[in-house]
Each structure stands twice: as C-alpha cells, then as structure tokens.
Amino acid sequence: MRIGRALAGGLVNVGIALTALRTNLMRSILTALGVMIGVLAVVLAVAVGSGAQISVENTISQLGSNMALVFPQPDTQNGGPTRDVGKLTERDARAIERSVPGVTAVAPQLRSTLQLSIPARRVSTGGIAVTEGYATVTNTEVESGRLIADTDVQSAARVIVLGQTVAGKLFGDLDPVAQDVRVNKVPFRVIGVLAAKGSSLGNDNDDLALVPLSTGRQRFATTLPGADDLNMLFVGFDPAVELGVAKQDLVRLLRARYNVGKGDVQPFTVATTEEFQAQSATVTGVFQAVLVAIASISLLVGGIGIMNIMLVSVTERTREIGLRMALGARRRDIRNQFLVEAAVLCMIGGLLGLILAMIAAHVFERVADFPAPIGLPVAVGSILFSALVGLAFGGYPAIRASRLSPIEALRSE
C-alpha cells in the first residue's frame, strides 16, 4: 500500500519533471549532454576493459586449454642467486611424458627468427621447431596440407608448415603446399598451411612457421650449450587433470632430475595456463578500474552541471514551491519532486550516453578489431547509475527547496 502510493507519487513527479524540463528545453538538453558524455566515457571504459580481458583470455586459450609451460630459466621466485644457468632438455620432455600422470602430449620446442624467401619475395617470421605433439597440445590444425609428423622429426626432413600471414605474404592467393621456400637460404618444401587463429592484443597469431625439431636443431642459429637443450616445453594435460596438482608433479620430477636441494634455485620455471589466466585477470582488472576511474571524472563534471542547474531551477521556481506548499505539499513532497527531476534529467543523459557508447563500441570493434562488449548488466547499470548521479547531485538543491519557508517562497518574485 505504502509502496504503491510511493510509486504513484513518483509517477506524478516524473510528469512534473518532464513539464519542467520542457519549459527550459535548451538548458535541459545542455545539462543532459554533460551526463551523456560522462556515461559515454564510463561505459566505453568498461567495454574496453572487458574487451582487454577477453583478448587476453583468447591469447591464453590460443596456447591450448589445459597446459603447463616449462622454460629453461632459473626460478628466482623463492629468492636465491639469479646467475644460475637454466636447463631443459628433450630427455626431460620424454621423462615428463612417461611419468607425470594425466599428460596427453608434450611439445618440446626450439625457437628462432627465420628468413623465408622465394625467388621474388622475402619475409622474416618466428620459427618454431616442433614434434608431432605440438599440434595436440596447442589445438593447432591445418587449412591445407599436413602438420609436422614424427617421421619428419626422425628423418630431419627439410619441410615447413606456414602460418596464414606468412603464406599470404609469400604466395598471395596461391596454395603454397608442395612449393619450395628457402629457409635461411636452405631449400625447404612447404607441406602445410595452418588454420587461422586471428590476432589477440595486437599479436598476430598467424605470423609463424613450424619445422621439425631435429631439422631446427641443425639449421637454427641457437646459442644453447647442450646437444638436446630446449627453448621451451609445452605439456598438455587431460581436461580432467587439476593443473595445480599437475604442476606439483612436474616440478617434483624435474627437481629430482636436476638434484635440486631444499633452498636451491631450480634451473627451470613452470607456469600453467591457469596461472596466466589469474594473473591477466588481475592485470586487466586493474587496467579496467583505472580506465573507469579516469572516465568517472567526466561523469563527476556532468553531475556538478546537474547540481548547478538544479540550484538555478530551485531559485527560479521558488514561487512555484511556495504555491505547492500552500496547496499542501510537505517538505518531502518538494524534495522528491526535485530529486525526481534531477534523476530524470540524468537518466535521459545516461540513455543517450549509452546509445552513443554502443555505437562507438561497434565502430571500435570494426575499425580496431578489438572487442568492446556492452552487456545487459552494463547497459542497465549505466542507466541506474545515472539516476544515482541525479539523486546525489540533485540532493542538495532538492533539500534546499524543501527547506524554504512557504510564506517567503510565495512572496518571492
């Protein structure tokens, strides 16, 4: 009953507010513009922030969903001297595949920049020397031809699989499969083209080329000291495996293999996709918060505009306030009337800001190829938040209006 009356009273006030806002149409529009720009900025900041989050998550899932990465870098996380040399070998990879539970495949890798050329063209790209396990661990597929197989690795075949970007740069629309290409001046045969993975966070995931691990070891200019040293090792796990546990198993095995004692620095670093996700969520969360905080300043300015105009409005309409009090309006009726007016003004600005933000986000996605999603909660939230801005900044003028003495208000000209 009380709620029903409050709602009905609110509706009456919306009507009064719209009439008042129409009376000073130009002023209302300009004031709403301030809020519109503020909401536009905040909504865009939220959208870009979530876009960054999505982008980072995509990058991580491009790596492969349930996987650990091992680098031959001394893990200085627990302190200790950093001059220790890192170590990671193909034998480690085989040991992990054999004895860590839940491993689906391992992908030992060597990495180097490669110069690829055909008679007419020349490009440089990131080369990865891999075994058959690479495709399994990283969910990599070919668009045409085939992937690197274990037989290629055994025979150290001079074969290469091109990423979409590299294939396009060298061969244009032609199918590169079975074409020859020189890799660091040595002739190779193209055996496949990878399916496109797109780009994430400005990184082109298709700018790479794969060769057999053994071939890479012969041809890459590596500075690794050992005969079977690796630059990197991916370990794929069954989706049912708990990555935290898997990481512990992995670390225990490698520590045993390198005789790492308690308190010693281990010569390798293990990270999981789960950890990357958690880290990036923190980073993008901070990024988003900073963006929103900066954007909020413009909303604050819009809110101050609301307060300014509402103070003017209260002063101009002192006589109306006096009349309403004479007709029986209580202080809270007057207060609510002006609060609703400020909230309505802000919500109109907020709605316009939201619409503009949606258009801007759409254009941004098209032009910059960067996701900037505006979900329903953000849309609804921005309108409610606009109303809140109205209530906050309209509060002081509204209370001032409600405190007027009826007789003095009626006498004012």
Added chain:
Amino acid sequence: MATEPPLLETRDLEKDYVVGGETVRAVAGVSLTIRRGEFVAIMGASGSGKSTFMNMIGALDLPTSGQLLLDGNDLAHLSTDELAAIRNQKIGFVFQQFNLLARTSAVDNVATPLIYAGVGAAERRERAARKLAAMGLGERMDHTPAKLSGGQQQRVAIARALVTEPLMLLADEPTGALDTATSEEIMRLFEQLNDQGITVVLVTHEPDIAQYAARRILFRDGRVVEDAPVTDRRRAA
C-alpha cells in the same frame, strides 16, 4: 450533536519580524473568532498587519505568541508536515495573481492539491473535472492558463481551492488583477459558495469588494480597530 469548535479562534495573537536588526510587531494582540459559514472581509492599508494575520490563519506562518486555533487545532504546536496537511485539507487559498502552474492544463492545476492528499490519478482527474464544471469551465479543462482570460484563470484557482472540500476559503485580494466586471463576477461566485455554506475569508483593501461580505474586520497598526456586520452589504442576486 457535539458542539463543534469555532472554525477559527485567535487569542492575543502576536507576530514579530526582525528587519535590519529591529523588531517590527506586525500583529500586536488580535483576539477574534470566525464561525462556520461566515463571509468575512479583512480590511486595512498595507502594513496594517492584515496580510500577516491572513498568513497565520492560513497556516503558512506561525505566530510569535498567542493562541491560534483552527478547527480546534492549535497551529503553534503542529509539525511542518501537520501544517501542510492543514493547508491541504482545511484551507483553500485564492491569490491575487491566480498562481496557476504554467504549461499545466486547467484540470491538472485543479487536481494538484489532491496529489498531496494522496488521491489516485483517476479520482484526482474526476474530482478536478467536477469542480471545474461547477465553475462553468467544463469546456476548458485541457486549456493551459495562457489560453484563459483573467476571470477564467481565477475561477480555475477557486476550483483548485475547493477541490479538497476545505473548511475555509482564504482569498487574498482575489480581484486585484481583474477589471470591474470580472471582479463582480468573481465576487458573485464567492457569494454563491458562501450561500452553499462555505466559509469565506476575504482580504482586501477595496471597500467595494468588502461590501460583498457579511462582516468586516478592519486592521490598523497590527490591531483590530473595527469588527462589525456590513450594513450596506451588496447582494448581486
């Protein structure tokens, strides 16, 4: 039937204002009674205290001292919300400048007091329309004040004053902004309303207008100097 209290009773009513560090006694001890159904004209020059007195009996302003009983309620002891309710339920104001809300239709103007009485939208409109029709403005309900003549605007204002069925109409120079013919028309309307039993308290400085009332109270220097029946009363009908 239990004896009803007088509509209005004041005893030693005083009102002081502080202007520029000096205290001005605008109303200096007024004791009088107005009964239900009376038609009273309050007269006096400007500065005589009649407006201050009217504001107090209209629950718009509180006395500095003395008693002010409206329908048995001592206004000096009511909260601002209770005073608002008194203005809403028991008093109908009519102003010199009509004080209608611009860009608001006649019917919505008349319905405004009902908003503060907590009446639902449909009933508000229906009751406002009925009062407007009684004022002979049934055809102009959706006109805004700008499209109405002065006399029509004042009739809308009277309909607004009556819409909550108050005990008393309190009219402050209601004909001050109107020409002679329209003034007479409005005064006839007050006369008819009084004949129907509505108490009318009229504040004016024009003797002609005061002649429509049955009782004349004259203020000077914050005091009542004359309170007598109107002997040369004008009756329109």
